[in-house]
Amino acid sequence: GAVVSQHPSRVICKSGTSVKIECRSLDFQATTMFWYRQFPKQSLMLMATSNEGSKATYEQGVEKDKFLINHASLTLSTLTVTSAHPEDSSFYICSGRRDRASGELFFGEGSRLTVL
């Protein structure tokens, strides 16, 4: 299967700081990437759809000014959590779609964010 690399895998930051998470498709070009967050024992909640070269599409209830998404190239999308608060602590996972026809998503390993 295709490989999606996510970095960092774990990050601890102080409240009020910003944190950037990178998502790279290593062996395919992803015109579309998706960002999810997951709370313990809960479902993956789609935050936004990241499209290469254009603005991200955010799901209802997700603050676009707080969760900045940039998809500057076909292999890299970034999520920046700005002015992080403890309630932003979560597991953030990105995924990329290699083939529009298949529908299969390839997920990164996830990033565990802890805001103190």
Added chain:
Amino acid sequence: SQKIEQNSEALNIQEGKTATLTCNYTNYSPAYLQWYRQDPGRGPVFLLLIRENEKEKRKERLKVTFDTTLKQSLFHITASQPADSATYLCALGGSSNTGKLIFGQGTTLQVKP
């Protein structure tokens, strides 16, 4: 609103038996349904995709059924092994081909040796 239900209780079975996991959905007409495996602290891994016009799909020890009338999918693992222990997520995709998926909360499977 769209809703996906997977059994939130963990499923415990003996090695060698068949594990059957259920995914029910309401207020949605998916074009396809996918199953993923997720291990603790890791991202999900794709297992199988089944389209609305397909009744059944198989891959090695895995079998998925899709009943659009009942709005239900069943996921079977035959000859289960302790290595199959994980959380299994079902996800629904629409016909718009945006790639967006709606995930269930997952069912944790524990296979005992």
